[in-house]
Structure formats: C-alpha cells, structure tokens
Amino acid sequence: MAKKIINSIDRTALTPNYAPAWFTPIKGKKSILWDSNGNNYVDFGGGIAVTCLGHSHPELIKVLKAQSTKLWHVSNYLYNEPALELSELLAKKTFADKVFFSNSGNEANEAAIKLARRYFYDQGKLEKNEIIVFTDAFHGRSMLNISAGDSKIQKTGFGPLLKGFKRAKFNDLESVKKIISKKTAAIFIEPILGESGIIRATNPFLKGLRKIADKHKALLIFDEVQSGIGRTGTLMSYMGYGVTPDISTLAKGLGGGMPIGATLAKKHIAEAFQPGTHGSTFGGNPLACIVAKKVVEIISSQKVLSGVVKKTISFSKKLNALTEKYNMFSDIRTAGLWIGCDFKTVKSSNFIQSAYKEGLIVVQAAGDKTIRLAPSLIISDKEINEGFKRFEKAYKNIV
Ligand SMILES: Cc1ncc(COP(=O)(O)O)c(C=O)c1O
Structure with missing residues (x-):
C-alpha cells in the first residue's frame, strides 16, 4: 500500500500532488x-x-495585449489567423509541413502516437501499431504517456496501462533491433532525456534509429517538448543532430509561458488526420498562438x-x-x-x-x-x- 504523503503546505484547495515551495x-x-x-x-x-x-x-506582452482585445476563441469549425500564421512559421522553420495544435506536451504526444497509428491504419496495415519506447523516458502524465514512459512511481496505482508499447534501452541500437518488427508503427524518443537529468542520445544512436525505422517502414517520432525552441542552441534539437524525424512534438518553451502544444508532421503522414479523426477544443487558441508565434520569431534569430x-x-x-x-x-x-x-x-x-x-x-x-x-x-x-x-x-x- 502506498504511503500517504501529506504536503507541508496543506493549506490550499489544490490537490496535494505537488510539493511546492513555501513562497508564492x-x-x-x-x-x-x-x-x-x-x-x-x-x-x-x-x-x-x-x-x-x-x-x-515586452514583445510578448505587446502581442498578447493586442490579441486580447480582438479575439480569444473560436471553435475549430473556423480558422483563426494566429493559428494559421504560427503553423506556417513552424512549417517554414522546421522539417514539418503540417501542425496540429493542442494545449500541452501530453496532448502533443498523444496526437503524435494517434497520428502514427492512424497513418498505417489508413494503409490497411492494422497490425502495424506497436510503438518502441525507451528506458528512462518521460513523455507526460496522461494514461498514454505514463504507459510510454519508464517511471514505476508514475505508473503506480493507475493501471491498467495502455498496451502496444515495447521498451528498448536508451542509446543501445542492438536493443531496438531485437524488438523492432513489421508490427512497429513508430519509434518514439526524447533525443535528450529531460526529466531523467539531461542525457543525450548519441549521434550514431539517433542516426541508427533513423536507418532502422526506414528499413522497417516505421516512423521516427521525437518528443521535443522540453528540448525544443532554442533550448539546445538550435531551434529544435534534431537540427543539432542532423537527424530528421517524421513527427515531432513541442510544448513548454513554444508558448514562453502560454499553454500550447504542437504536433509537427510531414504532409503524407499528417493526411491521416482527416476531419473527425482528432481534435481539441482549445488547440490553436488565438491568444496562445499569437504569443507562440512571437516566441518562435525571437528564438529563431541568430542573435538569440x-x-x-x-x-x-x-x-x-x-x-x-x-x-x-x-x-x-x-x-x-x-x-x-x-x-x-x-x-x-x-x-x-x-x-x-x-x-x-x-x-x-x-x-x-x-x-x-x-x-x-x-x-x-x-x-x-x-x-x-x-x-x-x-x-x-x-x-x-x-x-
Ligand atoms: C519530454 C517531455 N514530454 C512531455 C512532457 C509533458 O508535457 P506537459 O506537462 O506539458 O503535458 C514533458 C513535461 O515535462 C516532457 O519533459
């Protein structure tokens, strides 16, 4: 039975799942x-x-203030300009042709896995749905992401977990070769492990993953929720590695503090998200997108x-x-x-x-x-x- 941990500050109406500092x-x-x-x-x-x-x-405040007097929300039955502009900017600056917007890293990853599976489903390859994940991985706290992640603590008490994940050893190509098969839809990896303490995938390892994925006609998905948006000195960390994924996720730094997630994909894969297949009420929110667009513009400058x-x-x-x-x-x-x-x-x-x-x-x-x-x-x-x-x-x- 798990020990009940009472936070030192149990004086708020918030659930006690964090242990925040004493100051606010x-x-x-x-x-x-x-x-x-x-x-x-x-x-x-x-x-x-x-x-x-x-x-x-100041520049983020400026665009946020201006947008706040114009338009906060429309449903996804309508386009909105900030979302259109941000998607175009991300497509211009990265490998991606298409972007799906959500509100967090969790949702961006959820969309990435759904997209990969749906892509093969649409080709009639119904068995090609397994996802290779890695030791020490962290992808978020949804049921899908704790299933993909490698933390026992984060999984405890939340079962049954989702099926369809096979785990290989981070930075060990042989362990991937042992479990990859024609059932593999995607290899899903953080190019640099964040929650596990900033541990880089080696260059030969990522290059090897690209090759193995291609050989088995599987997709390569990078979780760049933490490593993206300039953190490593390039707009996204894959650029520093020179290894291009088929799908990648962003969140965290993308909004510079505004909640936003993004799932980036090549066009032929993104086609699998036809109307009705996937969605998010707040995904592509104009306030979040206008700020994120400014963030990407500033961060992608050579000076920054x-x-x-x-x-x-x-x-x-x-x-x-x-x-x-x-x-x-x-x-x-x-x-x-x-x-x-x-x-x-x-x-x-x-x-x-x-x-x-x-x-x-x-x-x-x-x-x-x-x-x-x-x-x-x-x-x-x-x-x-x-x-x-x-x-x-x-x-x-x-x-
Ligand atoms: C690599 C990675 N993926 C996904 C997530 C989940 O993002 P979010 O907390 O925005 O759902 C995180 C959060 O720390 C992360 O570091």
Whole structure:
C-alpha cells in the first residue's frame, strides 16, 4: 500500500500532488521573480524550460495585449489567423509541413502516437501499431504517456496501462533491433532525456534509429517538448543532430509561458488526420498562438541562438569552477542552456530548499542527487553572476 504523503503546505484547495515551495511568486521580470513578501529570486529553472524569454517580455506582452482585445476563441469549425500564421512559421522553420495544435506536451504526444497509428491504419496495415519506447523516458502524465514512459512511481496505482508499447534501452541500437518488427508503427524518443537529468542520445544512436525505422517502414517520432525552441542552441534539437524525424512534438518553451502544444508532421503522414479523426477544443487558441508565434520569431534569430551557445559556456565555466573549489558535482551534462548536475554528496532536495532561502530557483531531476537548470535563453550576464553568488551560498549552507 502506498504511503500517504501529506504536503507541508496543506493549506490550499489544490490537490496535494505537488510539493511546492513555501513562497508564492507574484511577479516576474526577465530572470527575476518576486514573492508576496517582496523577496526576489533569480530564476535558473525557467518554469522547467518554459519561460524561454524570461518573464514579462515586452514583445510578448505587446502581442498578447493586442490579441486580447480582438479575439480569444473560436471553435475549430473556423480558422483563426494566429493559428494559421504560427503553423506556417513552424512549417517554414522546421522539417514539418503540417501542425496540429493542442494545449500541452501530453496532448502533443498523444496526437503524435494517434497520428502514427492512424497513418498505417489508413494503409490497411492494422497490425502495424506497436510503438518502441525507451528506458528512462518521460513523455507526460496522461494514461498514454505514463504507459510510454519508464517511471514505476508514475505508473503506480493507475493501471491498467495502455498496451502496444515495447521498451528498448536508451542509446543501445542492438536493443531496438531485437524488438523492432513489421508490427512497429513508430519509434518514439526524447533525443535528450529531460526529466531523467539531461542525457543525450548519441549521434550514431539517433542516426541508427533513423536507418532502422526506414528499413522497417516505421516512423521516427521525437518528443521535443522540453528540448525544443532554442533550448539546445538550435531551434529544435534534431537540427543539432542532423537527424530528421517524421513527427515531432513541442510544448513548454513554444508558448514562453502560454499553454500550447504542437504536433509537427510531414504532409503524407499528417493526411491521416482527416476531419473527425482528432481534435481539441482549445488547440490553436488565438491568444496562445499569437504569443507562440512571437516566441518562435525571437528564438529563431541568430542573435538569440548564438547567445545560447555563449551563455552555455558561461554556465559550464561557473559550474566547473564550483566543482573545483568545493568538489561539488560528480557530473555536469550540458545540452545548451539545459544542464543536469549530479551532486557528489548533498541531496538535491536539500540544495533546492537552501537555494530558495538564498533567493535562487533551480529544479529537481531524476533521483535526489540531480538538479536541472533551464533558465531563460536571454538571461543576462548580471543575472547569471547574481544567480551563481546565491548558488555558492546555498551550497555552503548545507555542507
Ligand atoms: C519530454 C517531455 N514530454 C512531455 C512532457 C509533458 O508535457 P506537459 O506537462 O506539458 O503535458 C514533458 C513535461 O515535462 C516532457 O519533459
């Protein structure tokens, strides 16, 4: 029987499925948050890779304000201009020809799997419906996504889970070769494992997956919910790998804080989503799409993307310097401004609490030794320096 965990703050009407900090941010600007007591926090977490342009970006506010006085919602029986424009922009900037909009990473992944299965169904290949997934994967919390994911804790108590998934070992091509068959509809993978601590697929592995998928006439689906939108220094991480998927998902950074998900696909596959096959009431919401369009425009500029590369070097140097000085980390894994750090001795949960006290926000990753940094992609040098001053103090408080 699972132990009942009572949150330390059981004073709200919210369900207790999160364990939030004791303070409540009420406003944010750039990479600084302020709580209701006026304390400030340097935000190295970025709302888990969401606020890619920091908080209250003036250009995002401008387009949101303008759209808010024009049109909030129409049903999907009607087009709306922001959704049309965002889909065209994504099609122009990525491998995709067509985009399905939803509200979250969960839904984007759900649509990706449905699309892959439907694509083969339409060809009369009814048995081609198996999906190969990976060890340490995280794809979201819906029934489909916990079934595809590899976390026991996330599955516990929620069975029966969905069938049709076969699990291979991340970064191990042989394990994929062993289970792929003519029944395989798709290989579904995060090119870089996010929740598991920023672990990169190797280049030969992803290239190998592309080849195996082609050989078995299966689709390759990338979950770029966390790795997309400039996080790794290219608009989407597949661009850095030079391996193109057939379907890919986006969410998190796409809206810069507005809830939006997107499933990107090549035209011949997207054709499987004919009227009536799939849908979402809020998918393609004009407010979310107008903001996302501005986010993509800003992030895909060379200035921002090369800035990510420079800032990554700055973060790496500072983390390595702390390790040299304090023997702090056993491993630091960077994928652009998306960094997983394993502490040698301290617990990450203790560090996070101490960081809060010092006015710094970082995020937990797999297990209790790893933290994740996913700051704004345009965080300033001043904010980085201030954040690291607080980082050092937070560490010193707990050793
Ligand atoms: C790789 C990946 N896929 C899917 C999801 C689920 O996204 P959402 O929480 O928006 O449903 C997440 C969320 O952390 C994620 O990191």
